[in-house]
Amino acid sequence: MNGAAKMPEPAALLTAEKIHVWRGERHVLRGVSLKVESGRLLHLFGPNGTGKTTLLRVIAGLLRPEQGRVCWDGRPIGEAREQYQSAMAYASHEAALKADLTALENLRYAVGMKRRASETELRAALEETGVGGCADLPARVLSAGQKRRVAMARVLAMRASLWLLDEPYANLDTSGGALVSRLLEEHLDRGGLALVIAHHALELGRSIDRLELSP
Amino acid sequence: MSVGVLEAMSLVVRREMRLAFRRPDQLLQPLVFFLIVTTLFPLSLSPELSLLRDMAPGVLWVAALLSSLLSLETLFKGDAEDGTLEQLTLSAQPLVAIVIAKTIAHWLLSGAALVLMSPLVATALAIPVGAFPTMLASLALGTLTLSWLGAIGAGLTVGLRRGSVLLSLIVLPLAMPLLIFGASATDRAIGGEGSAGALYFLAALCVFTCTLAPFAAAAALRITLE
Numbered sequence: 407m408n409g410a411a412k413m414p415e416p417a418a419l420l421t422a423e424k425i426h427v428w429r430g431e432r433h434v435l436r437g438v439s440l441k442v443e444s445g446r447l448l449h450l451f452g453p454n455g456t457g458k459t460t461l462l463r464v465i466a467g468l469l470r471p472e473q474g475r476v477c478w479d480g481r482p483i484g485e486a487r488e489q490y491q492s493a494m495a496y497a498s499h500e501a502a503l504k505a506d507l508t509a510l511e512n513l514r515y516a517v518g519m520k521r522r523a524s525e526t527e528l529r530a531a532l533e534e535t536g537v538g539g540c541a542d543l544p545a546r547v548l549s550a551g552q553k554r555r556v557a558m559a560r561v562l563a564m565r566a567s568l569w570l571l572d573e574p575y576a577n578l579d580t581s582g583g584a585l586v587s588r589l590l591e592e593h594l595d596r597g598g599l600a601l602v603i604a605h606h607a608l609e610l611g612r613s614i615d616r617l618e619l620s621p
Numbered sequence: 622m623s624v625g626v627l628e629a630m631s632l633v634v635r636r637e638m639r640l641a642f643r644r645p646d647q648l649l650q651p652l653v654f655f656l657i658v659t660t661l662f663p664l665s666l667s668p669e670l671s672l673l674r675d676m677a678p679g680v681l682w683v684a685a686l687l688s689s690l691l692s693l694e695t696l697f698k699g700d701a702e703d704g705t706l707e708q709l710t711l712s713a714q715p716l717v718a719i720v721i722a723k724t725i726a727h728w729l730l731s732g733a734a735l736v737l738m739s740p741l742v743a744t745a746l747a748i749p750v751g752a753f754p755t756m757l758a759s760l761a762l763g764t765l766t767l768s769w770l771g772a773i774g775a776g777l778t779v780g781l782r783r784g785s786v787l788l789s790l791i792v793l794p795l796a797m798p799l800l801i802f803g804a805s806a807t808d809r810a811i812g813g814e815g816s817a818g819a820l821y822f823l824a825a826l827c828v829f830t831c832t833l834a835p836f837a838a839a840a841a842l843r844i845t846l847e
Contacts, residue, residue: 467711468847498707500704501704502708503705518629519632519633522624560708
């Protein structure tokens with residue numbers, strides 16, 4: 407097992423209360439509330455355009471809702487920004503890698519902003535997600551699936567207790583999909599929390615919470 | 622173990638440096654532009670030294686301003702396009718600190734490089750060696766101020782498809798005092814007069830912009846990310 411098994415401060419609770427977001431004239435999120443506890447995964451699903459990514463961005467703190475609030479351990483995330491961001495790893499539907507940096511450098515500069523991680527740890531995270539052989543290759547030569555795996559390695563290496571994942575199964579083959587499911591299960595076993603957007607049913611060896619967003 | 626702000630800023634500067642040296646074309650473009658524009662003048666005008674010397678401050682400063690503008694658009698755009706700006710924003714570090722680090726890296730890669738190259742250009746423009754220290758100091762202060770001003774413009778235009786024109790429209794009017802006092806300092810130094818007043822003004826502008834611009838640029842980026 408790699409070094410990602412430890413987490414700095416396992417957190418207890420993420421809540422979102424009555425989140426409202428408008429995009430121009432469109433009322434995208436209409437009073438969405440949710441709660442995720444330690445060791446639980448919330449699967450967000452629904453048709454395209456129903457605001458799943460918007461909700462994830464609100465929860466990440468990238469987007470301020472017009473109404474409602476997101477709390478981490480009982481405190482609004484705006485007030486506990488540093489604590490919240492230290493405990494959170496966000497993977498958008500883009501891999502968010504610099505094309506001219508190697509996979510390892512991408513991890514070093516992204517993870518290094520949150521915690522001091524040794525090169526061995528970062529390489530171990532890449533090995534864990536099956537792209538250890540690509541560590542020294544520039545991200546621009548990696549396939550979409552490999553980039554997704556590097557993005558998962560970044561999430562893993564951050565040792566965050568809350569994972570916010572937008573379409574983590576996209577571009578992955580069968581083994582990649584199984585890998586993401588296994589990483590999620592291990593994360594939850596360690597007491598972590600996860601919010602995952604996925605269009606298909608998640609098959610984990612445990613019960614999960616589900617929230618459907620409808621148009 | 623958590624990472625301190627200074628350590629994170631140093632990491633951002635190193636990241637920017639590495640990225641710049643992986644793409645030397647982007648790094649060299651403003652410098653080559655500066656070199657070409659400033660050497661075109663001696664070639665196109667009369668080679669009379671007194672004429673060149675009279676025009677040198679203006680030519681030098683206009684070229685420095687325009688070449689700095691060339692690289693400003695890329696300050697946040699690349700990170701916004703590939704999603705790494707979101708990662709930086711969620712890195713548990715203050716966005717203001719990230720903006721400061723990125724702007725310093727930008728200045729080191731464009732402004733400082735331009736300052737180092739300026740004696741070569743100054744020689745072609747018949748600027749006497751005695752005026753070099755003032756010219757170097759004014760250009761260093763001017764390009765650094767321009768980087769701070771540019772950070773605001775780049776933050777405001779990062780989400781726009783054709784943001785470079787708007788960026789120029791935002792930054793150029795704000796850069797007018799730099800042009801006036803920078804050229805004046807160089808001109809007075811060429812004439813052997815004291816240029817401390819103009820240099821002090823440039824230094825004050827630099828301090829003013831570096832105090833306020835990171836907050837303005839960070840606020841602009843937050844709006845863009847939403």
